[in-house]
Amino acid sequence: MSKAPVNVTVTGAAGQIGYALLFRIASGQLLGADTPVKLRLLEIPQAVKAAEGTAMELDDCAFPLLQGIDIFDDANKAFEGANVGLLVGARPRGPGMERGDLLQANGGIFKPQGEAINAGAADDIRVLVVGNPANTNALIAQSHAPDVPAERFTAMTRLDHNRALTQLAKKLDVSINDIKKLTIWGNHSATQYPDLFNAEVNGANAAKAVGDQAWLENDFIPTVAKRGAAIIEARGASSAASAANAAIDHVYDWVNGTPEGDWTSAAIPSDGSYGVPEGLISSFPVTSKDGKWEIVQGLEIDEFSRGRIDASVQELVEERDTVKKLGLV
Ligand SMILES: NC(=O)C1=CN([C@@H]2O[C@H](COP(=O)(O)OP(=O)(O)OC[C@H]3O[C@@H](n4cnc5c(N)ncnc54)[C@H](O)[C@@H]3O)[C@@H](O)[C@H]2O)C=CC1
Numbered sequence: 486m487s488k489a490p491v492n493v494t495v496t497g498a499a500g501q502i503g504y505a506l507l508f509r510i511a512s513g514q515l516l517g518a519d520t521p522v523k524l525r526l527l528e529i530p531q532a533v534k535a536a537e538g539t540a541m542e543l544d545d546c547a548f549p550l551l552q553g554i555d556i557f558d559d560a561n562k563a564f565e566g567a568n569v570g571l572l573v574g575a576r577p578r579g580p581g582m583e584r585g586d587l588l589q590a591n592g593g594i595f596k597p598q599g600e601a602i603n604a605g606a607a608d609d610i611r612v613l614v615v616g617n618p619a620n621t622n623a624l625i626a627q628s629h630a631p632d633v634p635a636e637r638f639t640a641m642t643r644l645d646h647n648r649a650l651t652q653l654a655k656k657l658d659v660s661i662n663d664i665k666k667l668t669i670w671g672n673h674s675a676t677q678y679p680d681l682f683n684a685e686v687n688g689a690n691a692a693k694a695v696g697d698q699a700w701l702e703n704d705f706i707p708t709v710a711k712r713g714a715a716i717i718e719a720r721g722a723s724s725a726a727s728a729a730n731a732a733i734d735h736v737y738d739w740v741n742g743t744p745e746g747d748w749t750s751a752a753i754p755s756d757g758s759y760g761v762p763e764g765l766i767s768s769f770p771v772t773s774k775d776g777k778w779e780i781v782q783g784l785e786i787d788e789f790s791r792g793r794i795d796a797s798v799q800e801l802v803e804e805r806d807t808v809k810k811l812g813l814v
């Protein structure tokens with residue numbers, strides 16, 4: 486018997502990431518090669534025409550798994566029956582805009598989207614927030630969806646994870662496949678902490694294999710944490726294909742599970758593990774099994790890592806306090 490199609494709602498569908506993402510979803514890379522999909526695209530009214538153009542191109546690919554495309558400028562309609570929500574559309578930081586202004590502007594997007602998810606999404610809805618500031622946008626959406634289990638709201642740090650894998654592979658001249666158990670902790674921002682102390686390279690400790698604390702502190706961590714800005718500087722536009730790729734990786738693993746003997750990174754609601762205040766949507770080492778993320782427990786956190794994790798988590802606390810003051814959570 487053929488599987489029922491999965492409804493995938495993508496916001497910001499006419500944007501850069503949307504353009505890199507939709508074709509991969511429709512080709513089966515998000516959920517697997519045997520899962521048909523229906524796309525539900527959400528855009529602001531001015532960008533609906535552009536989304537229609539992308540939909541025409543999707544039609545022209547004749548993807549066997551793509552069973553329909555609907556385009557909306559109303560969040561309530563777009564999230565009706567959604568099984569997966571990819572929240573990509575967000576308000577970018579404009580000139581002279583403070584962090585508080587940015588959070589307020591995004592509250593105007595993620596609050597109604599959370600409400601729409603609460604009102605009409607399918608019972609098994611899984612949400613990935615990509616639009617920045619992703620962790621706190623996810624918190625805003627989640628807090629307006631009280632009937633949806635909190636753990637269904639996640640934010641993307643998989644791009645940071647993938648960036649860290651490649652930087653380490655290049656440093657040690659190994660393949661990506663040789664690296665396991667790398668972790669991004671904290672916020673998807675310049676304070677994030679890519680952790681090599683619990684990572685392994687061909688079974689050996691990655692930090693020891695590098696054996697160069699100066700490289701780790703002055704090169705590796707800032708390169709990974711500021712990669713988004715470096716891409717903007719080089720390309721004149723922010724990461725799009727790599728961000729779409731990471732969104733695919735995140736949802737694929739969430740639905741299909743992570744491989745035995747490894748873990749990945751995702752920002753999920755904290756249960757208090759590793760001293761991260763409960764409820765904050767923070768990046769952790771995670772495995773996925775039976776469609777659920779679990780935080781890897783029992784890792785040793787040395788003093789250096791503790792300081793880095795605490796700094797990023799503190800930034801998340803401040804973002805949460807700001808949106809609380811604004812009445813957004
Ligand atoms: N978490 C991560 O690792 C990454 C996050 N990002 C973030 O992803 C977001 C999207 O990036 P791009 O696609 O490059 O931006 P973009 O500006 O090309 O596209 C954003 C789209 O969202 C739409 N949009 C705005 N408000 C909306 C709303 N209320 N409902 C539906 N759609 C809405 C816009 O019309 C636009 O088409 C940005 O916030 C960016 O900072 C980008 C790269 C990595």
Ligand SMILES: O=C([O-])CC(=O)C(=O)O
Pocket residue numbers: 617644712713714716723724
């Ligand atoms: O800074 C941005 O807008 C893009 C971003 O999040 C990234 O590339 O990590």
